[in-house]
Amino acid sequence: MTLITNYLGLTLKSPIVASSSxxxxxxxxxxxxxxxxxAAVVMYSLFEEQITFDSFYVDYHLNxxxxxxxxxxxxxxxxxxxxxxxxxxxxxxxxxKEAVEIPIIGSLNGVSLGGWTDYxxxxxxxxxxxxxxxxxxxxxxxxxTGEEVEYVYLDLLQQVRRTVSIPVxxxxxxxxxxxxxxxxxxxxxxxxGLVFFNRFYQPDLDLEAxxxxxxxxxxxxxxxxxxxxxxxxxxxxxxxxxxxTTGIHTSEDVLKGLMAGAKVTMMASELLRxxxxxxxxxxxxxxxWMEEREYSSVGQMIGSMSQKNCAEPAAFERAxxxxxxxxxxxxx
Numbered sequence: 487m488t489l490i491t492n493y494l495g496l497t498l499k500s501p502i503v504a505s506s507s508x509x510x511x512x513x514x515x516x517x518x519x520x521x522x523x524x525a526a527v528v529m530y531s532l533f534e535e536q537i538t539f540d541s542f543y544v545d546y547h548l549n550x551x552x553x554x555x556x557x558x559x560x561x562x563x564x565x566x567x568x569x570x571x572x573x574x575x576x577x578x579x580x581x582x583k584e585a586v587e588i589p590i591i592g593s594l595n596g597v598s599l600g601g602w603t604d605y606x607x608x609x610x611x612x613x614x615x616x617x618x619x620x621x622x623x624x625x626x627x628x629x630x631t632g633e634e635v636e637y638v639y640l641d642l643l644q645q646v647r648r649t650v651s652i653p654v655x656x657x658x659x660x661x662x663x664x665x666x667x668x669x670x671x672x673x674x675x676x677x678x679g680l681v682f683f684n685r686f687y688q689p690d691l692d693l694e695a696x697x698x699x700x701x702x703x704x705x706x707x708x709x710x711x712x713x714x715x716x717x718x719x720x721x722x723x724x725x726x727x728x729x730x731t732t733g734i735h736t737s738e739d740v741l742k743g744l745m746a747g748a749k750v751t752m753m754a755s756e757l758l759r760x761x762x763x764x765x766x767x768x769x770x771x772x773x774x775w776m777e778e779r780e781y782s783s784v785g786q787m788i789g790s791m792s793q794k795n796c797a798e799p800a801a802f803e804r805a806x807x808x809x810x811x812x813x814x815x816x817x818x
Contacts, residue, residue, distance in 0.1 A: 721747025
């Protein structure tokens with residue numbers, strides 16, 4: 487029996503990948519993820535704002551007071567001792583590649599075109615095995631059309647694709663008007679993998695302080711249904727690898743994701759809530775489940791319950807909506 491799968495051209499020892507989270511912020515934690523059984527690690531995201539902020543910050547302090555008097559040159563910091571934060575990110579990737587044997591996937595979070603995509607090349611040079619584009623864009627301009635929003639994603643991917651030769655996956659938003667069409671256009675633009683879905687964290691209102699406050703809410707298994715549906719519908723319709731990163735908490739969640747058509751399932755909330763050891767526990771539960779049902783490999787189940795291979799394809803479309811409503815029986 488084998489749990490081996492392939493994702494983005496990488497051979498992975500299991501379909502459980504540690505998704506982007508604070509767990510990848512230091513080498514010790516990355517080693518613990520490998521020891522626990524993670525097949526690969528997606529690094530925490532390098533944000534566009536961090537890159538641009540650091541650039542402005544350095545420029546400001548290098549030039550502050552430069553015209554005041556000649557001795558102002560002594561204000562300059564020694565550049566060899568000044569480390570720009572994004573460079574530390576690439577250094578962490580380099581050190582991670584030396585410390586562990588599992589693949590390391592870089593992550594860029596941004597939305598605008600520009601110099602920040604140069605860091606995609608730096609991430610590749612640091613030794614990353616692949617790159618995940620975590621595009622976090624919330625359109626608020628009432629004059630911005632849906633088509634223009636889509637081009638933001640496509641242009642960003644195309645620019646990164648021109649920069650790197652390693653595999654690139656795109657983490658999608660679930661809010662496109664046509665997920666199949668957008669997925670197809672991303673594949674055409676060069677995406678090697680599609681990750682379903684990005685979770686947009688919603689702000690909350692503090693009624694006492696009268697402030698908008700952040701609220702980080704970890705996912706739960708019920709959130710798996712949305713990516714499960716779209717992966718099952720798109721399986722084998724596009725020449726791309728699928729990953730599910732929302733709602734993966736149990737061995738059952740992993741198995742469902744694989745049967746829908748995902749090559750890997752990515753996990754963060756479960757590890758943050760219950761510890762890294764959960765990876766090994768889930769893998770053992772998967773092995774028992776596969777043994778009881780005489781599966782010899784993960785490959786046998788990938789896509790086995792996709793729309794393409796389902797005895798009732800309409801279960802993933804509108805007919806399932808009507809059937810679900812009819813199945814609910816209220817308590818009297």
